[in-house]
Amino acid sequence: MPHCLSFKPASPEASNGEDPHPHPSTEGVASTFNLSHELTRAFQTPSHHDIRSRLLEIDPTPENLELFLSQELKPNKESVQEALRDAKQTSLTQLVSTYFQHSENATRFCLNLYQNVHSARCHLYTPLSELFHGDPAIDEFFCNLAFDVFLKLDTFENPFxxxxxxxxxxxxxxxxxxxxxxxxxxxxxxxxxxxxHHATVGSALCLVTAVVAVAGSAAVIAYHALPTLVVVAGPLCSPYLPHSFKKKELTNISQLNAAAKGTFALNTDLDTIDRLVSRLHTGIKNDKLLILLGLERGRDVYSIQVFAKQLRKSHVNHTHQLKFLVDHICRWFTNVNKSRSLLLEEILIPRT
Incomplete structure (x- = not known):
């Protein structure tokens, strides 16, 4: 897994919430970009069941997993780059861009874990499943067969x-x-x-106070002085605070909220996956230790019976854990797609 990405933008893959519609008053986004079409694509996220079905169909080579990532991650890198092209680079757009990059890399890491699941199933637990198929008689023939299987499994490295x-x-x-x-x-x-907000309220109170003071002195003067007070008293009471600045900050908050909530959810999912991977690593480590002990005892029938019985119990448990990990990897895909899509929606929705 690569090191943490820099928070400096490597490419224009971020947004400051500008309106992406191609009309004369809007700048920065390519005129070929279609907001409605992009939002529709973003929310057409595959379900957990669909992702799981397609994931189980592929041969999890690095090339196939990278292709799967490009097809199933929504919105994918190309869509994000298209949506955020020519966006003004600010501290916010750097964070948004970094969020998309980190979520993509974390998803790639989860797919690598699926490759580990496939390796554990093929090279360790499938041979054990075949050995324990049905209810085999624990006799000399079985013990010799088990010893031969142990010899093969001893060369298998812990994939997790x-x-x-x-x-x-x-x-x-x-x-x-x-x-x-x-x-x-x-x-x-x-x-x-x-x-x-407080400055705006203070400006309004200041202006009202000035008007009331003048009105208390002379209503006629107040009538003629009001336009001047509006122009002069406001700037004297507080700095000029354009409405567009507050609007921009509210847009930033919407985008930051979407990214922060998404990051929190992904961290929670990753913690769950972390615990599952930790248990599987320890479980396979213990199974390999049992296999090694069995091999050290040679083809002793009684010893093989003892180790085979323990392996059969752990085999059932670890097979279930492998399934749970695959389920959580697929759930990760569903959640990361939802998180990325919600953030992209916040970026692309026109602000009025």
Whole structure:
């Protein structure tokens, strides 16, 4: 897994919430981009069942998994680049771009875990399933067969990373760092909106006070002085605070909320996957230890019976855990597609 991505934009893959419709008053987005079409594509996310069915059909080679990623990740990299092309580069657009990149890389990591599931099934648990098929008689023939199977399985390397593995730790660290940056940026935007609100209220009170004071002195003067007060008293009471600035901050908050919620959900999913992978790593490690102990005892019938009985129990448990991991990988796809689509919707919806 690559190291955490830099928060500096490598390419124009971000947005500041500008209106993407190609009309004369809008700049920055290619005129060929169609908002309605893009939102429709974004929300046509495959269901958990559909993703699982297609994932189980493929041979999980690195090439096939990369192709699967490009087809099933919604919106995919190309769609995001198309939607965010020519967007003004700000601290917010850098965060949004980073979110899309991190979520794509985390999804690629989950697909690599599926490749590990496939390896464990083919090279470890399928031979054990065949050995324990039905209710075989534990006799000398079975023990000799089991010993031969143990010899093959002893060469099989544990496909799952350890809980403290570099790649898995980096994946979680990237998402956690992004969540912290999104939370910090969201706090700043919320603070700015509150300041703008209080300043606007203060300006209005200041102007009303000035009008009332003049009106108390002379109603006629107040009548003639009102236009001047509107122009002069407002700037004197508070700085000029354009409505567009507050509107921009509210747009930023919507986008940051979508990204922060999505990142939190993905972190939660990744924690669940982490626990499953950790249990599988430990379980396979223990199974390999049993196999090694069985081989050290040679073709002793009693010893093979003992180790085969323990392996049969763990085999059932670990087979279920492999299924649970595949289910969570597919659920990850559903959640990451929903998260990415919601963020893209916030970016593309015209602001009035």
């Amino acid at each position: 990373p350890s809980p403290d593995s570099h790649s898995f730790r980096d994946t979680k660290l990237c998402l956690n760092q992004l969540k912290d940056k999104l939370d910090t940026r969201l706090h700043k935007s919320n603070s700015r909106v509150r300041i703008l």
